[in-house]
Amino acid sequence: MKKEMPRLIIIFLVVIGLVFWMWNYLFLSGKTAIKSRATDESILSLSFNPNASTLSTGQEMETTLKIKPTVEGGILVRGYLVSLFFDKTKLQLKNIEYKIGGASPDLGATNSSLSTINGNGVIRLVGEVTTPTGTAVAKDVDTELVKLKFSSVNGQGATIQIGRADAKFYILKAEAVLSDGMSIDGAKIDFNGGGAIITPGITGAPNPTTTGGTSGNVNLNLKLKFQGISGKPADSQNSMAVKVKLKKEGETNPSEATGVFSADTSGVWSGKASFNLSSVSGKYLIYIKGPQHIQKKFCDSAPSENNAGTYSCANANISITVGDNNLDFSKVMVLSGDLDQNGVVDSVDISIVRNNLGKTDTATLTKADVNxxxxxxxxDFSLILAALAVRTDEL
Ligand SMILES: [Ca+2]
Ligand SMILES: [Ca+2]
Structure with a gap:
């Protein structure tokens, strides 16, 4: 009997295993086995290497931003966006080198945009892997994402912290579905013992007064440029309802009107917004919001910018008259990304593109065909990726 015991135990365990498998197969369709790999387990850790440095004035150092997924089998990276906010009075960026994919054209920070980066204290790393299969990153391995070289302005302390909300990764899943459903563990680097953590600020929105119509006493004949549209779209796509707000300096509530715009062969959109105003004295600000776009504020009659999307202004400097006012804003890019028009670019906007990739029907194009x-x-996906960096309407 003693000799029989191990055999009996093995038979018992095999029978228990079979019963469990059959139960699982018959009643749960094998779902329990898959559930253990759900997205809540999918964590991507970011880290700097090195993550601390002591620098004298003008001294440079290089650090590598690395990623490490904990997902079984690793991940296939198709795109990413990481925002770094740094104290420009303490640090300056000297060099960027993308190690996974390359900078998304016109969108991701590169060495040709160093002066803008150092002027704003913001690095928008927008990387794109252009192969259909993406770049494989192994589980539990620290893999180089981007190399950054900084110099110290004055040898003082500074910290760069990448929070959870500052990083998004787009990975390929089964059947080439794109997903951003990963939980991010942020990263931090200290220079000279560390300093204040820099984060972007958000302020409250004023309430517009709608006076709009097509026949007011003040017409704004506008020329506009929208990100991602370089030429004249097909006729079916060449009409855009654009919200225009006109705000007098010193007043809280702007007037609002909607104009219909269409593009010429160089991708410049023309249209008219009409307002009824009791007075045209003073200086004005004009806000532009396209149907798939982030609101842009204009303070000048003929503004321009060197890098797309970098024009920003504070003080009202536009004069208007009764009748026609011709304003050329086409040297400044109105950035895209707010597809559901709630004032913020977030995962909802991303999912509108992601869930409709490849579609060409009119209803879907109206929502998600950004370019x-x-x-x-x-x-369109890359444009939304870049928009995540800007995130909110200008107020
Ligand atoms: Ca939105
Ligand atoms: Ca498109």
Missing amino acids: RDGRVDTQ
Whole structure:
């Protein structure tokens, strides 16, 4: 009998295993086995290496931003956006080198935009892997994402912290579905013992007064440029309802009107917004919001910018008259990304593109074809990726 015991135990365990498997197979369709790999387990850790440094005035150092997924089998990276906010009075960026993919054209920070980066104290790393399969990153391995070289302005303390909300990764899942459902563990680097953590600020929105119509006593004939649209779209895509707000300096509530705009062969959109005003004295600000765009504030009659999306202004400097006012804003890019028009670019906007990739029907194009080429595609996806960096309407 003693000799029989191990055999009996093995038979018992095999029977228990079979019963469990059959139960699982018959009643739960094998779902329990898959559930243990749900997205809540999918964590991506960011880290700087090195993550601390002591620098004298003018001294440079290089650090590598690395990623490490904990997902079984690793991940396939298709795109990413990481924002770094630094104290420009303490640090300056000297060099960027993308190690996974490359900078998304016109969107990601590169060495040609160093002066803008150092002027704003913000690095928007927008990386894109252009192969259909993405770049494989192994589980539990620290893998180089981007190399950054900083110099110290004055040898003083500074800290760069990448929070959870500052990083998004787009990875390929089964059947080439894009997903951003990963939990991010942020990273931190200290210079000269560390300093204040810099974060972007958000302020409250004023309430507009709608006076809009097509026939007021003040017409704004505007020329506008929208991100991602470089030429004239097909006729079916060449019409855009644009919200225009006109705010007098010193007043709280702007007047609002909607104009219909269409593009010429160089991608400049023309249209008219009409207002009824009792007085045109003073100086004005004008706010522009396209149907898939982040609101842009204009303070000048003929503004321009060197890098797309970098024009920003504070003080009202536009004069208007009764009748027609011709204003050329086409040297400044109105950035895209707010597809559901709630004032913020977030995962909802991303999912509108992600869930419709490849579609060409009119209803979907109206929502998600940001570059107006007649298809919801990776270019629209890249535009939203970049928009995540800007995030909110200008107020
Ligand atoms: Ca939105
Ligand atoms: Ca498109």
